[in-house]
Amino acid sequence: MTHIFHRSPSSPPAIAVHGEGGFIHSADGRQFFDGSGGAAVSCLGHGHPEVIDAVVQQMHKLEYAHTGFFSSEPAEKLASLLASHSPPTLNNVYFLSSGSEAIETTLKMARQYHVERGEPQRRHNIARKLSYHGNTLGALAIGGHVGRRALYQPLLVQAHHVSPCFARHYRQADETDDAYASRLASEFEQLILELGPDTVSTFVAETVVGATAGAVAPVPGYFQKIRAVCDRYGVLLIMDEVMSGVGRTGTYHAFEQEGVVPDLLTMAKGLGGGYQPIAAVMVADKVVDAIVAGSGAFQHGHTYVGHPVACAAALAVQTIIQRDQLVQRSASMGQHLRALLTQRFGDHANVGDIRGRGLFQAIELVASRDPDRPFDPSLQIHAKIKRQAQQVGLLCYPGGGCIDGVHGDHVLLAPPYNSREGVLEMAVDRLGQAIDLVLNETAGKSGT
Ligand SMILES: Cc1ncc(COP(=O)(O)O)c(C=O)c1O
Structure with a gap:
């Protein structure tokens, strides 16, 4: 009997009791390889002794001090470390406890920046269809995934959505990457002009x-074209790296591969690696300067921002990532993982795409490759794969609706950066087993 209101109360999950390296052990004696680090969280795996020590030591020194009264040593050190690994304009850090809080914070920070500069009419936030920015109401409102928004639609504040940059499904057959990126940047600019060129706050x-x-x-050049439109109309560029940041894609910040620097950057999962709940917004000098020169204080805050123990955990995680060169390792092991996925699924009749960067890789499932056709969403292929993979000892992160919020099934892998080659081989093998079992069963039932 459980008293927890679980995600799916009719099928409560197994109880996890122990974690070590890339593996989680459940109370019923099973062992699972954490091939997605939960939701791309556990970048160092489980039970890292140095992070545990850092948390315990901080608990002995100071468990909590409200940021209305104090800063703390681990928070100061962590902020300095993050600034030292970021472009010179991204020099300021605001700590939070979750990715959703970080996104909410960017929207408010941007709004206050515009007001302080004498532009109170700037109120529109523009984001992209298919994106996910969190589950609190503000973050859900700017998210563009129809499935996740539907139930709460009447509660969501106004936000505007342009097309995603998703070449596999939306670049036209005769279009170059550059032409595709230009088309998307024009769509964004057109929306700014429709809303009023001086009324948009963020992208x-x-x-x-x-x-x-x-x-x-x-596609290459996309963010540079978007940045140029933002600059032309005074719009702040917010890049959400809650999931893709902190080495996950093979560079410390994912934006380093795009040749742009955002005005506000969110980071979360790989920041604390799951050892504590922590997120951060990195803030450009111009935003801080405008607020300091204006009212003098950012009108926002939560009880647990800059929590000393969370910052101590994240400081240890980030120090280890730097010391052990784990960003480079994410890049090189990512190539290995891609090669394994290509070997196993490159010719698979039901895998239409293998994609990603670093140790952030995914496959997209298709009912047929030629013509390119997704599975009927009612089959819930992604959910079946998740369950079956767990049965064979692999935790992975499948999702549905990757094409338009309804159609399309994918499976995301995001293993720890310190994973060894052998466990990645095992993970891909288990994923292959799970997918084939699900597809055989589905074909059997539909008589195909
Ligand atoms: C890109 C992105 N932004 C924001 C969030 C929200 O983070 P949290 O679940 O910590 O609130 C997520 C969570 O998966 C995410 O992937």
């Missing part, structure tokens, strides 16, 4: 789209 985008579309990177 929000995941650098590499994670949960909703499955490791979708932009």
Whole structure:
């Protein structure tokens, strides 16, 4: 009997009791390889002794001090470390406890920036269809995944959505990457002009789209064209790297591969690696300067921002990532993982795409490759694969609706950066087993 209101109360999950390296053990004696680090969280795997030590030591020193009264040593050190690994304009850090809080914070920070500069009419936030930015109402409102928004639609504040940059499904057959990127930038500019060129506050985008579309990177030059439109109309560029940041895609910040620097950057999952709930917004000097020169204080805050123990955990995680060169390892092991996926699924009749960057890789399932056709969404192929993979000892992160919020099934892998080659081989093998079992069973039932 459980008293927890579980995600699916009719099928409560197994109880996890122990974690070590890439593996989680459940109370009923099973062992699972954490091939997605939960939701791309556990970048160092489980039970890292140095992070545990850092948390315990901080608990002995100081468990909590409200940021209305104090800063703390681990928070100061962590902010300095993050600034030292970022472009010179991204020099300021605001800590939070979740990715959704970080996104909410960027929207408010941008709004206050415009007001302080004498532009109170700037109120519109523009984001992209298919994106996910969190589940609190503000973050859900700018998210563009129809399935996740539908139930709460009447509660959501106004936000505007342009097309995603998803070449596999939306670049036209005769279009170059450059022409596709230009078309998307024009669509964005057109929307700004329709809303009123001096009324737009932000453009929000995941650098590499994670949960909703499955490791979708932009075409080359896309973000540069978007940045140029933002600059032309005084719009702040917010890049959401809650999932794709902190080394996950093979560079410390995912935006480093795009040749642009955002005005506001969110990061979360790989920041604390799951050892504590922590997120951050990195803020451009011009935003801080405008607020300091104006009212003097950012009108926002939560009880647990800059929590000393969370910052101590994240400081240890980030120090280890730097010391052990794990960003480079994410890049090189990512290539290995891609090669394994290509070997196993490159010719698979039901795999239409293999994509991603670094240790952020996904496959997209199709009912047929030629013609390219997704599965009927009612089959819930992604959910069946998740269950079957767990049965064979693999935790992965499948999702549905990657094409348009309804159609399309994908499976995301995001293993720890310190994974060894052998466990990645095992993970791909288990994923192959799970997919084939589900597809055979589905074909059997439909008589195909
Ligand atoms: C890109 C992105 N932004 C925001 C969030 C929300 O983060 P959280 O679940 O910590 O609130 C997520 C979570 O998956 C995410 O992937």
